[in-house]
Amino acid sequence: MRNLVWGFLCFVLFYSCKKESGCGYSDQNIVAPVSEQQAVKSYLDSNSLYSGSKDACGFYYEVVKEGDGNSPNLCSQVELSYIGKLTNGDVFDQASTAFTLGSTIEGFRKGLPIIKKGGRIKLYIPPSLAYGSKEIKDGNGKVIIPANSILIFDISLTTFY
Template sequence: MTKIKYLLLFICMAGCLAACKKDLVEDTHDPVAQFTTDTNAIRAFVTKNNLVTKKDEEFGLFYQIITPGTGNIEYKATTLVTCNYTGRLLDGTQFETNNGAKFTMGGIIAGWQIGLPLIQKGGKIRLIIPSYYAYGNVKNGPVPANSVLDFTIEITDLQ
């Protein structure tokens, strides 16, 4: 009887692993191709909307410093940021707005980790973030997978 239980357990585990492997094999997401698609979409968006932006050459993030702010805080993973922000998709759909949001730098999307250190307290920045530095190929609430995100962020406090 024990042998039968182990045999059934083995068959169940093999079936689970085979199902997982099937999901992995069928995943055809290509982050390099998606990054190229995102960059082209951002360039078209910037041109269409007559935005004056800079591109971070290391990461490919587009940004516009509206107000640099004042201070000399050196950002670390533990830096506490208080800010007001609005997040939109490139089609203009607003998916989130928050006033007085508080978070540590280590707990936010990579696009914010790259862009926020460009300003200080009282500063305001617009970040246009390729999906790779946002939520990637995963849907996150109202944000579809592979979405370029457009944030306007004003830092009200840094600690």
């Protein structure tokens, strides 16, 4: 009887934890190294760009428009448009797309919840909150994001659910 009760309690505890996690994504609590944070800050300062807001994880951001309502969470299906650039100004991606927020890079996961539906934000993301030491190639094998790149995104959050 004791084993049956113990087994039932373990099942209930497991099920309730699983239910709370929802979509299966959880906060990874990644913090960029100080050297990467400094590199982003130096880039912003040397280009006379806005650098007034820094997240505890180490990325910088500028809220252009806050938006209305609630903010998305890791389980939210977000619809947005964005332009992604390197610090040399090269655009590596530009799209209007939809995805589950928890399925993307850490800089997006932490940065998008700062704004709400209809909002716009600029993110300056250090490498460890993006692709780190991994280079990203296009379909032809050309490197479009070099390893250890700072990424710059201008994002408009259309909606989420």
